Structures are given as structure tokens and as C-alpha cells.
Amino acid sequence: MDKRYIVIGAGAVGGVVGARLHRAGHQVVLVARGDHGTALRERGLTVHGPAGADTVPVAVAAGPQEVELREGDVLLLAVKTQDTRAALAAWAEQPVGPDGGRAGARLPLVCLQNGVENERLALRHFRRVYGAMVVLPAAFLTPGEVSTWCGPRTGVLVLGRYPDGADDTVREIAADLTAADFRAVVAEDVLRWKYGKLVDNLANAVDALCGQRPGAESAELAARARAEAIAVLERSGIAYAAPEELTELRLGAVERRPSDAGAGHGSTWQSLKRGGGSAEVDYLNGEIVLLGRGCGVPTPVNELFQDLVNRWAREGREPGSLAPAELAELVGQVDTP
Structure with missing residues (x-):
């Protein structure tokens, strides 16, 4: 079954990750509402970066009611933590495929979020939860536009199964993100990171x-x-990962580049x-x-x-x-x- 990435929360992190995955050849749906969702539908997502602006004509949905989930989908949760409970409740009960199985039982969910609470909340609703430590300097201030300002990679991600471990699913996701201009590393101790x-x-x-x-x-x-x-x-x-470990992980991957991309x-x-x-x-x-x-x-x-x-x-x-x-x-x- 073809993999498709559903990005729940197309702000700074979700928007940049979704755009990069789309440019790498993957099917992507960005989930966004309000003025941002309207701008994405009308004009696509514009990503400002050190190399200039790139407008991505990616698919957009306002919520789960506009997405027919299927086997092979991967849910990327990129909302702020204060919005996590509502997002999980909305998506976990959605039917998947012709037999209508629950998304929470059938699909993997990756938390592309700060903090350590999201994965714990997600595990109440989803059987397969993956954590991600995200280093992705980016901004979302204008509807339809996101900015990023580092190179040579767009960002760094450490991914693993929650609460610990790794499997083929997370290794495949990491490979896709690596091909999409990220340094993506799989770790069995993702919470430490x-x-x-x-x-x-x-x-x-x-x-x-x-x-x-x-x-x-x-x-x-x-x-x-x-x-x-x-x-x-x-x-x-x-x-917890020491500051020196985080510095080493960033080294040669996310270094600030001259850019008008954001403050x-x-x-x-x-x-x-x-x-x-x-x-x-x-x-x-x-x-x-x-x-x-x-x-x-x-x-x-x-x-x-x-x-x-x-x-x-x-x-x-x-x-x-x-x-x-x-x-x-x-x-x-x-x-x-």
C-alpha cells in the first residue's frame, strides 16, 4: 500500500516537513483551518528559505472529515501540545479503508512536537505511537507561508517508538525524512533525546x-x-541527552545561513x-x-x-x-x- 503522510497541524514544523516530503515525491495532505487553510487551498504553501521561496501545491484538508484514511497512511501530529487532546480525539476514531477499522488501532502516529507529554496522551488513543525530537528552526506568522533558515539540512529529527524501542515503521519514516532533506536518526531511547x-x-x-x-x-x-x-x-x-550530544547532532546539519526567511x-x-x-x-x-x-x-x-x-x-x-x-x-x- 502506498504511503501517504497526513500532517495534522501545518504550522512551522508541520508545514516545512510536509512540503519537504512532498518535494521528495511522497503523497502529503496538510491539515489546516481558518485563514491558513484557505490560503493553502488557493495558493499552495510557500516555504521561504536560504535558497529562496518555493511554493508547493500540496493537498489540503480542514480536518478528518475531509480525509478518507487508508492503510499505508502515517499521521504526523504537529499541533501545539495544548491542542493535542482535541486533535487525538478527532482523528483516532476515524475509519480506515473499506472495513472501517479505527485509525487509533490501524495507523501509526508520530508526534513532531516539543515537550514530553504528547506521546503519553497519544498512547491513550493510538496503539502505535512514535516520538520525535525535532530541531527545525522555522517560523509561521503569515497564512499560507512558513520560513526556515538553516542548512545544509532543513532540520534534525531523532525518532523512536514510544515509550522506547524501534521497528521497521519508524526506520522507513526516518529514511523518507532523510531523503526529504532532514538528518533523521532512529533511537531506541527517544525520550532521553x-x-x-x-x-x-x-x-x-x-x-x-x-x-x-x-x-x-x-x-x-x-x-x-x-x-x-x-x-x-x-x-x-x-x-536526558546532554547539551554536547545535541550540539554534535546539529553539527554540519542545521547551521544558520544568510536568509530573509525569518527573524x-x-x-x-x-x-x-x-x-x-x-x-x-x-x-x-x-x-x-x-x-x-x-x-x-x-x-x-x-x-x-x-x-x-x-x-x-x-x-x-x-x-x-x-x-x-x-x-x-x-x-x-x-x-x-
């Missing part, structure tokens, strides 16, 4: 609040959040910029807060970042409008011995 990336992603909150300002203050704020995370993971006995802001900054009232901070900094409360390690910096980003999302505040010195003062008030 995802926890390592979680530590890395804690800096997204600083970017969302302060933007990308020169100076060491922002880096120090991010380092405080990461130090809390490492203390929590080690107390909890949770294995380079993280996904949390982009969520605030687009509006919509939510961000995935509860599953990044908030994950560390949750784990810290469970193991008795204080996480005041991550708790502050979680609260601030959530407040800014609710209030529709402009990302990057807080000076690092102001954030450092707030951190000083909560980060006491």
Missing part, C-alpha cells in the same frame, strides 16, 4: 518575553531555568505574535514545575516564566517587550535560597 530538547526549549520563554536582545543577561536567565531543570531530572532519575524567534514567541490566547509553556517550563513539585525540588524561575508567558498570551501582549533587566529583577524576587 526529548528530555534533552526540553531543557533546551526552556529558553523559549525568555525569547517570548524579552526577544533576541544583545548581551549576556538573557542567556543567564535561560541558564537559571535550565539549571533548575537539570536538578529536577537528576533528582527524578530521568535520563529566528522560537515557537513560544511566534504563538504570542500570532495571538490566539495560548502558548505551550505549560508543557515546557510547566513540565519542569510539575516534575519539581513531584520530587521536592524548587523551580521558582520556571514557575515565574510559566506564569508570565501564560498571562501575556491571555492579555495579547506584544512578545519581546520586556527588558532583560526587568525580567532579571523579577527572577531575583523569586529565586531566593
Whole structure:
């Protein structure tokens, strides 16, 4: 049966991955609603990158009701974590093929998402769940357009079966992604890689609040959040990929290239910029807060970042409008011995 990729959530990551798979010769359906879905139907998906703009005339659906699922389909879940429950509920019960078997029982689902909660949620609905650690610098700010700015590869992905292991399905998916301009690696300990990336992603909150300002203050704020995370993971006995491993994986694959493709802001900054009232901070900094409360390690910096980003999302505040010195003062008030 021919493989087809159904990309649930055609934002920055989902859009770029779907476009690259399409250009590599695979059947792809991008799932998107609202103005973005309309733009994709009318004009296709435009991917801006170091080599210029490429418009991809890929198939588009607003949701599962517009897709006739079949054997051979692979579901790529690329929504933000706060939208995962709704997406899983919508897709898991969809019929597959002429006998109408459930998608949750018949089709593999790959979580192309930040954090470590998505796979656990997915396993309630799908028998075959695969995790992916995603390093894909990309942006989605304009309907019908996504941007990416690295080379020589578009991104790096570490994939494996959840909670652990590997099989022929994930090896085939990794091979397809490799042919589609990604460095795709199969690992039997994918969660270890995802926890390592979680530590890395804690800096997204600083970017969302302060933007990308020169100076060491922002880096120090991010380092405080990461130090809390490492203390929590080690107390909890949770294995995580070290920063040196992540750096080695990126080396020679995702290096910033001169480009007008985008500002380079993280996904949390982009969520605030687009509006919509939510961000995935509860599953990044908030994950560390949750784990810290469970193991008795204080996480005041991550708790502050979680609260601030959530407040800014609710209030529709402009990302990057807080000076690092102001954030450092707030951190000083909560980060006491």
C-alpha cells in the first residue's frame, strides 16, 4: 500500500516537513483551518528559505472529515501540545479503508512536537505511537507561508517508538525524512533525546518575553531555568541527552545561513505574535514545575516564566517587550535560597 503522510497541524514544523516530503515525491495532505487553510487551498504553501521561496501545491484538508484514511497512511501530529487532546480525539476514531477499522488501532502516529507529554496522551488513543525530537528552526506568522533558515539540512529529527524501542515503521519514516532533506536518526531511547530538547526549549520563554536582545543577561536567565531543570531530572532519575550530544547532532546539519526567511524567534514567541490566547509553556517550563513539585525540588524561575508567558498570551501582549533587566529583577524576587 502506498504511503501517504497526513500532517495534522501545518504550522512551522508541520508545514516545512510536509512540503519537504512532498518535494521528495511522497503523497502529503496538510491539515489546516481558518485563514491558513484557505490560503493553502488557493495558493499552495510557500516555504521561504536560504535558497529562496518555493511554493508547493500540496493537498489540503480542514480536518478528518475531509480525509478518507487508508492503510499505508502515517499521521504526523504537529499541533501545539495544548491542542493535542482535541486533535487525538478527532482523528483516532476515524475509519480506515473499506472495513472501517479505527485509525487509533490501524495507523501509526508520530508526534513532531516539543515537550514530553504528547506521546503519553497519544498512547491513550493510538496503539502505535512514535516520538520525535525535532530541531527545525522555522517560523509561521503569515497564512499560507512558513520560513526556515538553516542548512545544509532543513532540520534534525531523532525518532523512536514510544515509550522506547524501534521497528521497521519508524526506520522507513526516518529514511523518507532523510531523503526529504532532514538528518533523521532512529533511537531506541527517544525520550532521553526529548528530555534533552526540553531543557533546551526552556529558553523559549525568555525569547517570548524579552526577544533576541544583545548581551549576556538573557542567556543567564535561560541558564537559571535550565539549571533548575537539570536538578529536577537528576533528582527524578530521568535520563536526558546532554547539551554536547545535541550540539554534535546539529553539527554540519542545521547551521544558520544568510536568509530573509525569518527573524529566528522560537515557537513560544511566534504563538504570542500570532495571538490566539495560548502558548505551550505549560508543557515546557510547566513540565519542569510539575516534575519539581513531584520530587521536592524548587523551580521558582520556571514557575515565574510559566506564569508570565501564560498571562501575556491571555492579555495579547506584544512578545519581546520586556527588558532583560526587568525580567532579571523579577527572577531575583523569586529565586531566593
